[in-house]
Amino acid sequence: MKYQAISVAFTAFLTILVNLQANAQIQPQAMTNSGAIFPKGKRAPANNFTGAVWVQQLIEPDSAFNIPVGYVTFEPGARSYWHSHAGGQVLLALGGIGYYQERGKPIQILKKGDSVKCPPNLPHWHGASPTVGFMQVAITPNTVNGRTTWLQPVTDQEYNNVNK
């Protein structure tokens, strides 16, 4: 009788355990999806980026709004070429692990919730870490002054020169 009761309790616990494990397995997937607020959009042009980069234009500039706003997804290892913006740029990190570097300064690590003001005409680049992708919103104000000047690719040596 005692053995039977233990056996029943054991089976009940086993069932709960399996259910909890199933839930635990669902969680990471749900969390990954919750990070992607906007669609990935289209592949960015290969002549300005290294690796796979996706851009979804959220706001097209017009006469009232001279601020294109885009959502950019960098797959692991992907990054922009060096470039500058005549009106500067604001980056909002939405998820993953990003790299951001201004000319002459060390690479900054960007994580969810970080924001960056990149000054007008200052060469810089941004991208994902080698192992974790990166999602950002890019706001490019004052495009009346001109837009993006593209420079040379970020070399592997520059990309790997990071203090973690």
Next chain:
Amino acid sequence: MKYQAISVAFTAFLTILVNLQANAQIQPQAMTNSGAIFPKGKRAPANNFTGAVWVQQLIEPDSAFNIPVGYVTFEPGARSYWHSHAGGQVLLALGGIGYYQERGKPIQILKKGDSVKCPPNLPHWHGASPTVGFMQVAITPNTVNGRTTWLQPVTDQEYNNVNK
């Protein structure tokens, strides 16, 4: 001996179960946090908002960037007063269910991934649905033209006049 083995196994399972339950209790909290990319910030002034609204300033405007960027959390039922922006405003919906209305038009429902361009000088309001909160990024460009003109509160009649 058999009883002892079952007892040991039972205790082991109980320990795992308690740990899993502890994890399970952590998950919903973690998922809630994962929706919130930015901190909630400070309470918005009660004289421009109805209900509980929180604002985290992400980008302060300066001479190079005349675009304040803020993260706004509306608790269920909360909304701004009617207002207009001299340089217009861009809203990016990050989560929850939002309401957005321009003067003379029906209320628009905003969900995660939606973006809105609100034209310069056009009276409008935004907020959360009555039962689900709303999180948005607000970009307010061209503040060199002036900033926000606050108008009257959104009445309950206006707020409830929504086609779901």
